[in-house]
Amino acid sequence: MKASLQxxxxxxxxxxxxxxxxxxxxxxxxxNPDHNTYVNYAAARLTNEIQDAICKGPQLPQGxxxxxxxxxxxxxxxxGLATGLAFxxxxxxxxxxxxTERQNFVIFSIYTTKVPGYNFKTIGAFGNLxxxxx
Numbered sequence: 001m002k003a004s005l006q007x008x009x010x011x012x013x014x015x016x017x018x019x020x021x022x023x024x025x026x027x028x029x030x031x032n033p034d035h036n037t038y039v040n041y042a043a044a045r046l047t048n049e050i051q052d053a054i055c056k057g058p059q060l061p062q063g064x065x066x067x068x069x070x071x072x073x074x075x076x077x078x079x080g081l082a083t084g085l086a087f088x089x090x091x092x093x094x095x096x097x098x099x100t101e102r103q104n105f106v107i108f109s110i111y112t113t114k115v116p117g118y119n120f121k122t123i124g125a126f127g128n129l130x131x132x133x134x
Contacts, residue, residue, distance in 0.1 A: 033124035035102055038111050041129045042096045042120065049118065049134070051078045 033041075055077035100113040108125035121133035 031125070031127040032104070032107060032109055033127060033129055035097070035100075038100070038102070038109075038122065038124060038129060039093050039097050042100070042111070042113055042122070043093045045120070045131060046092060046096065046115065046118065 055074050099115045100111055103110045111122045113120045120131055122129050122131045
């Protein structure tokens with residue numbers, strides 16, 4: 001009886017599993033978002049949070065007309081605020097960079113950002129960022 005190549009080389013299922021795990025870990029380490037990527041993500045996220053908080057319209061009566069008015073005022077507010085925040089973009093990024101702690105676990109990172117009124121926890125892996133606490 002001929003021994004299989006697997007048996008002749010002494011490669012077992014455990015070896016294949018370990019190689020697969022090492023491969024996934026290698027990919028994850030290369031796709032772990034860096035600090036600058038996070039700062040850009042967090043700045044956009046914080047800007048949206050500020051816009052939503054400031055431009056939240058009052059509760060208006062029910063009806064299509066009132067819904068349209070509410071959308072118009074909210075959109076106008078967000079547009080104007082976005083222009084102002086765009087001029088402050090580098091300041092917002094600096095604030096986030098100074099207020100963020102990164103825990104780098106090589107295959108993923110956890111970012112904790114504490115700025116007045118906001119406390120974000122975000123996980124970064126596979127080139128993506130997901131905020132799981134705010």
